[in-house]
Amino acid sequence: MSNKKQHILEHPMDDLLRMDRIPHIWCPGCGLGSDVAAFADGLKRAEVDFDKVAVVSGIGCTGRVAGYIKLDSYHTTHGRAIPFATGLKLANRDLTVVVFSGDGDLFAIGGNHLIHAARRNLDINVICVNNFIYGMTGGQNAPTTPLGAYSSTAPFGNYEAPFNLVGITAAAGANYVARWTTVQARRLSQSIATAAKKKGFCFIEVVSPCATVFARKNKGGTGLDLMKEFRNRTVIDHKADPTQIPLTMDDEIVCGEFVNREDPTFWENVQNGIKDQVEKNADWEKIQSEKNKRLYKKTLKYEGSRDIG
Amino acid sequence: MDKLRVKISGYGGQGIILSSYIVGKAVSIYDGKSATMTQAYGPEARGGACSSQVVIDKGQVDYPLVDSAEVLVALSQEGYDKFFHILNKGGVLFYDKDLVTELKDHTDVVEKAIPATRIAENMGKKIVANIVMLGYVTAQTKFVTPKAMEAAIRGSVPQKYVDLNIKAFTTGYKYKKE
Amino acid sequence: MIKKSKLRGEFFMQGDIACAEGAIAAGCRFFGGYPITPASEIAERMAYRLPLVDGAFIQYEDEIASMAGIIGASWAGAKPMTATSGPGISLMNENIGLGMMMETPCVVINVQRGSPSTGLPTSWGQADMMQARWGSHGDYGSISLSPNSPQEFFDLTIVAFNYAEKYRLPVFVVTDAVVGHMTEKVVIPPVEELDIIDRKYTNKKPADYRPYDPDDDLIPPFAKAGDGYRYHSTGLTHDERGYPVMSEECQRRCAKRLVDKIKKNADDIIITEEHDIEDADVVVVSYGISSRTVIPAMEKAKEKGVKVGFLRLVTVWPFPEKQIRELSKQIKGFVVVELNLGQVVLEVERCAAKHAETKLVGHPGGGMHKMDDIVNAILEVANEQ
Structure with a gap:
């Protein structure tokens, strides 16, 4: 027993995990543990300063990631991780800001924020764990649930066409778009490292097994069975058009780095746009104040001022 | 008079809001009294009839809105039609005599007319009609000093049009009934 | 440190603009917002002013994002603000709760219009007063200031930032379309004459720091992202470490302090x-x-x-x-x-x-x-x- 504990303490991810919060709440067979490991590994590969990395999550199973990662980490409201991360990044441009959340959080309740952040090409990274279902709340339909799949709110099979996450994000203007499954852990962590170093909006979809609800409702077996299935169905094709590779119940899962471009980021555009104006108006406050200075009499009773103690 | 309410009305593009702004600034910043300026917002402020108002007070302005006025400045027929009813008994009506042609039968208000737009056109810029009108209003009412008005105009119009505007103001100020 | 920056002198200024100038004077360097009558002029002024003082302005896709965004900006150490009217506040309320729970200093301006629903966009009312107090779900102490002139809109925006920083919560300035849109004399005194309060940062080492461990005044010292503290903050009921704890005992401690920190400091806060x-x-x-x-x-x-x-x-x-x-x-x-x-x-x-x-x-x-x-x-x- 004590040997085992010793072993855990020496785990290579220790410095990036909150070991005082382990064991985590995720189910046996869940892909999130591997996804988090790939994230930690990716950050190490990227050799970024961990003190300058912030992780923001929304709500849901993946939303809990922020709680286990030993970085500045924020567990926000459902769907709002991206606008929160936007504020964090714009107020401190030195930070590497990573949003780690689920498909329901990022594409249903938070879908609008995602496409607008991609449109602005904000310099943040979004890792979206796609397990095709709402796990935390008990297996309800997600915007990613494949046609025909069962969920607790689609008892006769899902009749809504799902989103193709990489297609949407690429079309909305992201600088980097990739898709992997939990099985390709090494490629995933390499992608995470690439994103950590890359400017602009980077999006990584991680197709991940949910053994407890998705597999159970769709006779998919255990988490391990789902992983095997993912491995068998995966085709790696970096040249694939991201808008043409939706995920279904049985077809190929096309993975790869589909978009890798260098468009200017939101903040770069802001800087370019305002540069001249800022220089021209550098003394704006002074000029405006000079104009009105002679009017300001020190003896004038300042009616609005209050002693607030 | 301790308190005076001025309503300025016309149509979009005549500088109705700027007129109130200048009056308010002159009174509160340069004359040492209090003034509150408000204006119409929303779809009604985009083109068509346009209005703004200033409440002037020796002390603090308490109620900032204008339901009834001592002074109405009308730069268009529509502006006159829409607001003449808020003018108090004994109030003063200023209007552009070329643009407001159909007057109601007033027995209890003082009417003062000036061809402000024509004067401005003769000066080469129709756009300063409002300033001509403000000059006339300043001369006739004495609720604001011409010095303060001049200062407010200087600080409120683009630098290259200051001279023109001051000239427009002076012309209106000196205007005598034809 | 933030450069002290502001206008000074006597201005004939619209209420909304005075509010924006108050924010700049208080040290606000992040604004996230969405256009809405009668508060849009605040966003417009901030869009012009913030680049001049090395701040960030973003027009978000909606008010939900605006509120989440200013909370994020605050955790990066900025003094942030958003401005909206009733319909926008209704959308913001979930994240106002997040701001309360995470104890995030920020300022929310509500220029009230006629309501309910879309109501009278260009006209005024004061029917959001209870919303300001109880708008988000749950128990929390709350601060709302109510200016009645452009001068006070300037002054109280500064006070709102001071309270937000001192008591670590979203503070409301709840005014109305008349004050927002009226123009009056606004006196902006020299910067030395203003009281500006900044949040209390921790002086502990990262290893000893617990983000929700309050001082005697019930306010926990702050640490911002990127300073090496590597802490966790959550909207879940949490203990002093910021970790979620799903127990009655923790809920009592967590929620009660949010109420008590305002109740016990009420005498310092209330202005009449x-x-x-x-x-x-x-x-x-x-x-x-x-x-x-x-x-x-x-x-x-x-x-x-x-x-x-x-x-x-x-x-x-x-x-x-x-x-x-x-x-x-x-x-x-x-x-x-x-x-x-x-x-x-x-x-x-x-x-x-x-x-x-x-x-x-x-x-x-x-x-x-x-x-x-x-x-x-x-x-x-x-x-x-």
Whole structure:
């Protein structure tokens, strides 16, 4: 027993995990543990300063990631991780800001924020764990649930066409778009490292097994069975058009780095746009104040001022 | 008079809001009294009839809105039609005599007319009609000093049009009934 | 450090613009917002001003994002603000709760318009007062300031930032379309004459730091992202480490402190303005733009021989319970003047219940109280047996 504990303490991810919060709440067979490991590994590969990395999550199973990662980490409201991360990044441009959340959080309740952040090409990274279902709340339909799949709110099979996450994000203007499954852990962590170093909006979809609800409702077996299935169905094709590779119940899962471009980021555009104006108006406050200075009499009773103690 | 309410009305593009702004600034910043300026917002402020108002007070302005006025400045027929009813008994009506042609039968208000737009056109810029009108209003009412008005105009119009505007103001100020 | 920066002098300035200038003076360097009448001028001014002082402005896709965004910016150490009107506040309320739970300093401006729903976009009301107090779900202490002039909009925006920084929560400035859109003289004093409070940062080492471990004033010292503390913050019920703990005991500690930190500091927070209250028989209670109709009505009532005083709530929340309770023992009754059909009057009634009458002079908004209605209400209360 004590040997085992010793072993855990020496785990290579220790410095990036909150070991005082382990064991985590995720189910046996869940892909999130591997996804988090790939994230930690990716950050190490990227050799970024961990003190300058912030992780923001929304709500849901993946939303809990922020709680286990030993970085500045924020567990926000459902769907709002991206606008929160936007504020964090714009107020401190030195930070590497990573949003780690689920498909329901990022594409249903938070879908609008995602496409607008991609449109602005904000310099943040979004890792979206796609397990095709709402796990935390008990297996309800997600915007990613494949046609025909069962969920607790689609008892006769899902009749809504799902989103193709990489297609949407690429079309909305992201600088980097990739898709992997939990099985390709090494490629995933390499992608995470690439994103950590890359400017602009980077999006990584991680197709991940949910053994407890998705597999159970769709006779998919255990988490391990789902992983095997993912491995068998995966085709790696970096040249694939991201808008043409939706995920279904049985077809190929096309993975790869589909978009890798260098468009200017939101903040770069802001800087370019305002540069001249800022220089021209550098003394704006002074000029405006000079104009009105002679009017300001020190003896004038300042009616609005209050002693607030 | 301790308190005076001025309503300025016309149509979009005549500088109705700027007129109130200048009056308010002159009174509160340069004359040492209090003034509150408000204006119409929303779809009604985009083109068509346009209005703004200033409440002037020796002390603090308490109620900032204008339901009834001592002074109405009308730069268009529509502006006159829409607001003449808020003018108090004994109030003063200023209007552009070329643009407001159909007057109601007033027995209890003082009417003062000036061809402000024509004067401005003769000066080469129709756009300063409002300033001509403000000059006339300043001369006739004495609720604001011409010095303060001049200062407010200087600080409120683009630098290259200051001279023109001051000239427009002076012309209106000196205007005598034809 | 943030460069001290602001205008100075006497300006003939619109309320919304005065608010933006107040924010700049207070050190606000992040604004996230979404256009809405009658608050858009604040965003427009911030879009112009922030680049000049090395701040960041973003027009978000909606108000939900705006509120989440200013919370994020605050955790990066910025003093952030958003500005909206009733419909926007309704959208923001979930994340206002997040701001309360994470104890995030930020300022939310509500320029109230006619309501409910889309209501009267270009007109005014004061019907969001209870929303300001109770808008997000759950128990939390809350601060709302209510300016009645552009000058006060400038001043109280600074106070709002000070309270937000000092007590670590989203602070509301709840004004209305009249104040937002009116133009009056605004005196901006030299920067040295302003009291600016910045949040209390921890002086502990990262290994010893617990993000929700409060000092004696019930406020936990802050650490911002990127400073090496590597802490966790969550909207879940959490312990002093910021870790989620799903227990009754933790819930009690967590929620109770959010209420207590405002309750126990209420005397420091509450600002009221008194007129002729000492020997009054009737006291008018009002706030924001309504309060400007009260003064002439008071004068009129005095002419009719009534001893009438006026208590203006500069902070509406926390409610000045103590003051109202004490006053209620000395007077016949209160007249509450507000541009809604009865909100803050409920608080006055609650505190005065045993001792004094309370009479509402309400108004659904879109216009103003008739002065005579206020005078008559004063006379009625004064003449009651």
